[in-house]
Amino acid sequence: MNSIIEAAQAQRAAPVMATGPLTLHLMQPQDASRWDAFVRACPEATFFHLSGWQKVIQQSFGIKTWFYYVEQGGQIQGVLPLAEIKSRLFGHALGAMPFCVYGGVAALGDEARRMLDDAAHALATKLGVGHLEYRGMRRAHPDDPSWHTKELYVTFRKEISGDDETNLNAIPRKQRAMVRKGIKLGLKAVVEDNVERMFAAYAHSVLRLGTPVFPKKYFALLQQTFGDECEVRTILTEDGRLVASVLSFYWRDEVVPYYGGGTDLAREVAGNDYMYWSLMQAAAARGCRIFDFGRSKLGTGAYDFKKNWGFSAEPLPYEYKLYTSSKLPDNNPLNPKYQLFIKMWKKLPLPVANFLGPYIVRNLG
The missing domain is CATH 3.40.630.30 (Gcn5-related N-acetyltransferase (GNAT))
Structure with a gap:
């Protein structure tokens, strides 16, 4: 590497x-x-x-x-x-x-x-x-x-090829089967010039995790400020239902999927696996040779998901x-003193969580 x-x-x-x-x-x-x-x-x-x-x-x-x-x-x-x-x-x-x-x-x-x-x-x-x-x-x-x-944190970075078949075969068998499931079900990816559907998928996911949501204007500003280096990729079913969406950054020869989420439907149709595969395909075609799966905390579901994709964890020695x-x-959410807050937050109605979240998250950093 x-x-x-x-x-x-x-x-x-x-x-x-x-x-x-x-x-x-x-x-x-x-x-x-x-x-x-x-x-x-x-x-x-x-x-x-x-x-x-x-x-x-x-x-x-x-x-x-x-x-x-x-x-x-x-x-x-x-x-x-x-x-x-x-x-x-x-x-x-x-x-x-x-x-x-x-x-x-x-x-x-x-x-x-x-x-x-x-x-x-x-x-x-x-x-x-x-x-x-x-x-x-x-x-x-x-x-x-x-x-x-x-x-506390690790990052997951991996080399990708310019060849789709090589990249697909590099994904461990179980996750590769999930990607193929999404392909077989006819999922499709669209690149969007707004963050509406991305925000809907993201907000649904973070509420499920008990995490306060970022304001929608934050994502809109990212897209506006960074232009072609900021992509919103949304996954839909054949009949146009929202499955998942991810906001990614392109930097030099790297792609960084940064914010994303899926609806309840995503679990049924392997939407998240298909989404990252679609992004990997697009990034490889664009000339990217590093897929940066981003930061995760030790002991979390995101950490396990990335490892299951065949990525190795590299420590992030923040100072x-x-x-x-x-x-x-x-x-961080793993701190026991925040567990009650997380449990209560998961029970909020989505509109309430989306209203309150931005007032809290600005203090997290």
Whole structure:
């Protein structure tokens, strides 16, 4: 897997190195295009470092953000998007973009990285947060004891081929049978220019899990902001009934199915398996060679589903630096103190859950 990623990185043009003093700045609207040019070229950067996330997060949730960058001779050398979560229930934190699985410093050199770390430290101190959080795929501070990690999340990434038959045969037998069931039943996929049916399928699924729903405008903003890099793929029966839908991100040679869900019908017709197979087909045809099944918590149904598809779990060593807090955060559904809330939430009527959810979820991050 590492060789695949390294080869893809080598094919991209390296960012231009510059001379002169390094200086720290906050991104302004006029900086967005060169910020994104840097992110697209920087090997450490991810889709979740793009400037569009500032608009999405601020307009969807009213969350305050700081997009720091370091430049040298007019050339950006590193970026760090940060956001503040402040909640009586879930605590006070500064860190990578909320609701983004990857984040933290993306830089070309150690000095730029240090300056961005220092900026984050100064802001965390000024705000009086409980902790600072980076969400990298690898540890950024392995030798610094002030940064802590915890085993909670893993990611599932796998190479895919340009050949459908090869990809289908790589799916373990049981899940491959589910894909074939969906094909046999005549399920079809449509790519949509709105999020209406995607939101309906997603909201139904998260209520079943006891999780507060995101506001519909959040998904609409993602589609509006990221354009062709954000796809909504909906699965229907032959007679047009909604089965499932997924919102995915395309990034470099990767596809990332990010938000999705299925109706009750999806279980009867293997709708979720067919949906991810349809996405894999489309992504392979588009030239993607990495299928990033995304982040899951250890011990969850989503974790098991992805493993059953033949994906291997890779630990996500998120890093935390404590300030006013004395212990690492534990804001996740597996925490026993949230179990009563989850049980009660599952019993809410769907319209009520869809109304209340956005007021709660903005504090989760």
